[in-house]
Amino acid sequence: MRFVTVNGEDSAVCSVLDRGLQFGDGLFETMLCVGGAPVDFPEHWARLDEGCRRLGIECPDIRREVTAAIARWGAPRAVAKLVVTRGSTERGYRCAPSVRPNWILTITDAPKYPLAHEDRGVAVKLCRTLVSLDDPQLAGLKHLNRLPQVLARREWDDEYHDGLLTDHGGHLVEGCTSNLFLVADGALRTPDLTACGVRGIVRQKVLDHSKAIGIRCEVTTLKLRDLEHADEVFLTNSVYGIVPVGSVDGMRYRIGPTTARLLKDLCQGVYF
């Protein structure tokens, strides 16, 4: 089952001149919806709004339309994906200031993750595909230029929950659809995303909450050897919240106390 609206109208198509299609000229947000309401909607909207500002897209305030459509859909657990593009123009990169952005909202039933995910942790692959090193204007944004993620996702079929991507310098950046956290020597460590990667909403929640409860947090450069020496590993995204990692290729991890605590504090009752 799927619901789609384009610019608030009942439609499942867009112009082939849409710059999202022509150039990947836009942004997106993916949100878990529970009981007809998107989780962390203010944070998702703030990231989208910041992205639009940085790209120079004048996104209309569609918060009411988006939340109303999600409420009408009414499924107990759904996933909403909101795409905002710069709009439709004739051939060429140039875009007149009068062009109006397009927005596309898709709502589908939430995926069901096997409960084993919370028991033993998921299997994760180390991908060969590298993330793009973008212009600093693009770093951290959830923009529509996602070919590296598409290629990385082609490296496995069903046998892994996600794949980890590194940059050209061999630094761990993120999962294909998630952010990465390690626990080592009692501290929480996650890659610095100043130069590339997507700054996730749950990633920030994990950092904020961890600091609040006295867990030492390091946003830093991480390499493969840090992964090898980690005591616990977990991934975050906006659909499943936090998922413990049981293995990355040959490396094995247990679900330790830090992951268990964050799962209980931040995810229980919302994501599962």
Added chain:
Amino acid sequence: MRFVTVNGEDSAVCSVLDRGLQFGDGLFETMLCVGGAPVDFPEHWARLDEGCRRLGIECPDIRREVTAAIARWGAPRAVAKLVVTRGSTERGYRCAPSVRPNWILTITDAPKYPLAHEDRGVAVKLCRTLVSLDDPQLAGLKHLNRLPQVLARREWDDEYHDGLLTDHGGHLVEGCTSNLFLVADGALRTPDLTACGVRGIVRQKVLDHSKAIGIRCEVTTLKLRDLEHADEVFLTNSVYGIVPVGSVDGMRYRIGPTTARLLKDLCQGVYF
């Protein structure tokens, strides 16, 4: 005036689930069409075909449909843009092997460039926006992840013909919509595009022809100081062929004998 066909059918819309829109998951070719036929069509098709192979997109052989549509359009001078995407899928990067690619052909009248372009050379801007350093699987391809070019094009309005982009190391890579050539000490020099940039069709023609007529060619690393010391500068793309550069920001250039020769040999009677 504009003609659009989607998968060979008379349509100007595509599914919002098209992966070109969702992820920029596809490729494109832009071709000048003269007298109802695309210029250098075998070369454009070969690049598209190579791109599809590298991305794992099984593009059907639509050469006959594309050339027939261009012939039917019949304008003496037109520009055809062919977009091929991996197809339409539900949410997520994963794509089942059964998914069929979508192709979109748009034909518009060719733009008219002022004749001054050939007389005095065009004005070009040095952009602040950096090209993305992609995974090697993507380097050189004319893929749909074009946000750096979109941002670069926002740096000027009408006052420049194109803008030059550099990589994170300060090396000149390409124009926003073109490849870059310098002439210095009698040799032709163009940036090496092994790591990033689009390998243009006219770029390759210029290199092949120059070698054939005894002009020394260097595909190499170029920095701003090379531009400062160049005797001649020109840009290439598939719509205008070769255009001499009269200035890059404060630096001024004359249309020298090498540019004039290549214009005469490769462009006269085709592009102007």
